[in-house]
Amino acid sequence: MKHLLKLAGMRELEAREILRLARVAKKARGKKGLSKGPLTGQIWALIFTKASTRTRVSFEVAIRELGGVPSFLSAAEIQLGRGELVRDTARVMGRMVHGAVIRTFAQGDVEEFAEFAKIPTINALTDDEHPCQILSDIFTIEEKRGSIRGKRVAFIGDAACNVPRSWAEAAKIFDFHLVCGAPKEFQPLAVGKHVSWTEDPREAAQGADVLYTDVWVSMGKEAETAEREKVFAPYQINQKLVGLAKKGALVLHCLPAYRGKEISAEILEERAVDIFDQAENRLHTQKGILQWIVSKPMKGKG
Ligand code: CP
Ligand code: NVA
Numbered sequence: 001m002k003h004l005l006k007l008a009g010m011r012e013l014e015a016r017e018i019l020r021l022a023r024v025a026k027k028a029r030g031k032k033g034l035s036k037g038p039l040t041g042q043i044w045a046l047i048f049t050k051a052s053t054r055t056r057v058s059f060e061v062a063i064r065e066l067g068g069v070p071s072f073l074s075a076a077e078i079q080l081g082r083g084e085l086v087r088d089t090a091r092v093m094g095r096m097v098h099g100a101v102i103r104t105f106a107q108g109d110v111e112e113f114a115e116f117a118k119i120p121t122i123n124a125l126t127d128d129e130h131p132c133q134i135l136s137d138i139f140t141i142e143e144k145r146g147s148i149r150g151k152r153v154a155f156i157g158d159a160a161c162n163v164p165r166s167w168a169e170a171a172k173i174f175d176f177h178l179v180c181g182a183p184k185e186f187q188p189l190a191v192g193k194h195v196s197w198t199e200d201p202r203e204a205a206q207g208a209d210v211l212y213t214d215v216w217v218s219m220g221k222e223a224e225t226a227e228r229e230k231v232f233a234p235y236q237i238n239q240k241l242v243g244l245a246k247k248g249a250l251v252l253h254c255l256p257a258y259r260g261k262e263i264s265a266e267i268l269e270e271r272a273v274d275i276f277d278q279a280e281n282r283l284h285t286q287k288g289i290l291q292w293i294v295s296k297p298m299k300g301k302g
Contacts, residue, residue, distance in 0.1 A: 002293045003114045003121045006107065007131045007169035013298055015135065015173055022139050022281070022288030029065075029284070038294055039068030042098035047089075047113075048124070049075035049104040050219045054255060054282050055124045055132065059101050062286035071097065075104065090116035099293070105220055120293045127162060127220065133254050134166040136285035138174060140278045141210055144250060148176045154208035154245070156181045156201050157235050157262050158228075159188045163214040163254055168195045179204045183231045201235050205244040212252045213237050213262045229261065238264035252278050 007015075044063045048056060056072065063070040075081045080089050086109045093100060094117035102110050102121065107128035114121035123131055141148050153171070155164045159182035171178040171194035180188045180197045181204025187197045198204050205211055216232040217225050242251060251263075251271040255278075259265035268275065 001118070001120060002295075002297065004131055004289055004293060005110055005114060005121065005123050006129045007134060007166050007173065008129070010131075010169070010173055012173050014292065015138075015170075017298060018135055018285070018288040018292045019139050019142070020288070021291045022136075022285040023143075025287035025291070026281070026284040037065065037067030038291055039063055039066040039098075042068040042294075043096075044068055044070050044099040044101060044290075045093055045097045046070055046072045046101045046124070047075060047078070047080070047093075047103075048072070049080075050125065052103055052124070054279055055101075055103060058282040058286045059122075059124065061283055062290055066287060066290055068098070068290075086112045087116040089113070094118050099290075122289060122293065125162060127218075129166045129169070130162045130254070131166050131169075132282070132286060132289060133163060134170045135289065136282045137212070137252060137254070137278060138170060139285050139288075140252065140274075140281045141250060143281070144274065144277075145209065145248075148174050151176045151209040152207060152246075153178050153210045153212060154181060154204045155179070155212050155214075156204060156237055156241065157213045157232060158182065158186045158216055158218065159197065160186045161214065161218045164188055167212070171195055179208070181205065181235060183235070185231065201241060202244055205241045208245040208249055210250045210252060211237055211242060211245050212254075214254050215256065215258060216262050232262070236262060236264060237267055239266060242267060250274055255279055 046059055060070045090113040099120040101124045103124040105127050107126040110123045110126055138148055155167055159180035167178050168188055178195045181201035188195055191197050216228045253275050257263055257268055259268055
């Protein structure tokens with residue numbers, strides 16, 4: 001049985017297969033009937049402890065367009081929110097539904113769910129990783145600029161949160177360079193051959209093929225808002241920073257965006273076509289992920 005719990009440890013062959021399926025799904029959208037897809041006869045639970053617009057809607061639509069039925073469950077409205085154990089919730093769900101998409105805080109909870117439910121399980125964001133987002137962002141970059149191999153992706157902002165952590169794993173899988181421009185206290189977890197860090201956002205942006213940012217205040221960190229807004233103030237993607245990147249560099253944002261914080265209103269609007277194509281691609285990539293997960297395991301080392 002396959003899961004998508006994190007990018008860490010994923011083989012390039014599998015990740016490339018997801019992107020291939022996403023490309024096919026994007027081309028085919030609107031041409032096929034809704035009832036003949038690979039999820040026909042399946043019910044998928046979406047268990048969300050944190051807010052979501054893009055991830056929730058893209059999974060709900062993707063599951064339906066692949067022939068399945070999504071069942072959205074806010075954690076606050078099921079017994080999980082009143083303290084029922086993840087493992088007990090998982091053992092119930094595993095007997096009733098065919099797959100689960102989970103957004104929560106602890107990575108360990110998604111892993112425990114997969115272990116006890118024994119149904120395909122997808123990480124729709126935890127404090128550690130946001131694998132579906134980054135696979136989709138690679139889809140967007142390759143769609144607009146060709147292969148990501150060897151490119152320089154500059155992440156500006158909170159390099160310790162889930163999104164850049166998944167970027168760092170993706171850099172190893174797809175063989176590109178991730179440079180993080182971030183304050184000392186928010187450095188990436190590990191630097192190495194594929195990941196570097198600088199405190200200077202200008203140095204990070206210099207010569208980048210892609211400039212990327214995420215919110216300064218991730219879900220669950222709201223109590224630190226004032227402190228974070230102070231420390232991240234120099235780490236905004238704006239006209240000046242974009243001027244340092246390569247000519248024709250892409251500017252991407254996983255969204256939601258806070259204009260005047262991690263990105264200037266001017267750049268967000270100037271680059272809106274790319275940024276909202278990026279959001280749309282979440283739908284096509286979720287289809288790639290779902291189709292990959294219900295397909296037979298792939299052979300080869302990749
Ligand atoms: N980028 C992203 O995951 O958006 P949502 O929080 O709206 O799902
Ligand atoms: N780092 C952000 C990502 C939102 C999609 C968060 O966790 O809130």
